[in-house]
Amino acid sequence: MKIAIPVDDKSILTSVCMSFGRTPYFLIYDTESKESVFLDNSAVASQGGAGIKAAQTIVDNKVSVLLTPRCGQNAAEVLKAANIEIYKTMNDCIKDNINAFIEGKLTMLKEIHAGFHNHGAK
């Protein structure tokens, strides 16, 4: 199973990115092979609809689960259409979150926000 996480840099030691749509990179972690791959998020500088494009990337990479601090409405709609489950991250540490997910300690992300739409995230 493949897990995706928005991350600030191309390193397992980096932190979880606060934004899903505008994250610079995605970490794709394969729970079977235990391999990590970093993907560029081509949506990072989009004029609009970054969440939609970022979600399309996640879907195209055959990911089953997304771990993220938050997720906007449009992105959630794309992920839902592809049956990708969204779990809420517990802190900024990538390893903690992967381990917690595997141990079944993460909860599903229920609060889907309306999107910041160029108004910037805090």
Place this chain on the structure above:
Amino acid sequence: MVLSNKKIAVLSGKGGTGKTLVSVNLAASAKDAVYIDCDVEEPNGHLFLKPKDIESEPISIKIPSVDKSLCDGCRKCVDFCKFNALAYIYNRLIVFEEVCHSCGGCALFCPKNALSEKEKTIGEVQKGVSENVSVITGILNTGEASGTPIIKKLMNEASTLKEPTFIDCPPGSACIVMDSIKDADYCVLVAEPTLFGVHNLNMVYELVKLFNKPHGVILNKCLESENPAEKFCIEKGIKILGKIPFDNQLGILNSNAKVAVRENEEYKDIFSTLLQKITKEVLV
């Protein structure tokens, strides 16, 4: 001197400065006039003018619609759309209507002709009459992304008018404000007597300079004390058209949704003087 078919745009850097007060009262002061409310997200000129015999016309935009039986999932439309309004998930094309900018490119690029354009209503234009003033109001439905198509419709209407036209612009200096002032013959900038007011005035001042529009300032909410907005105008050499005092009477008229010049002689004088000054400036 008569203004005839001139278009006067009223703008300010933020909401609540007095654009509606100024444009409504200038229109009411003129012999025959048109008032156009371009603040489509929150049009409130009609609350004061209370137009009668209202006719409304829905305004729609074109958004893509997919014929699933024709789409083969080539994703040319998804890759083309710079606003990411399209996603292709599990053999299904999803259209995000509120993200779409109605450029029509996706339908043009589709090699299978699977995309066509359908109409989506985003708001309306209402027309009515209030004594000597024809009132045209643009209304954008809540939740819609852009009022630009409605402003364009309003400006098309304005271009055919023979009466002097007062355009109540949206607040700020964004795209829809630019669309509202593009064809204006003159811009009236409304400013508050505070440092914050100077900042907002500067925003619209930069905008009218960029568009090379003749302009002047009306200082609103004036008190006896020092007026930073007035100081700014003097320093920059911007024409001051006049001052509207900060007083209780006007506040009460405003909060009761009355047109000040129709209720009060003092305000009738203030706005006729302002109108004369603007007329002079426009016809120079």
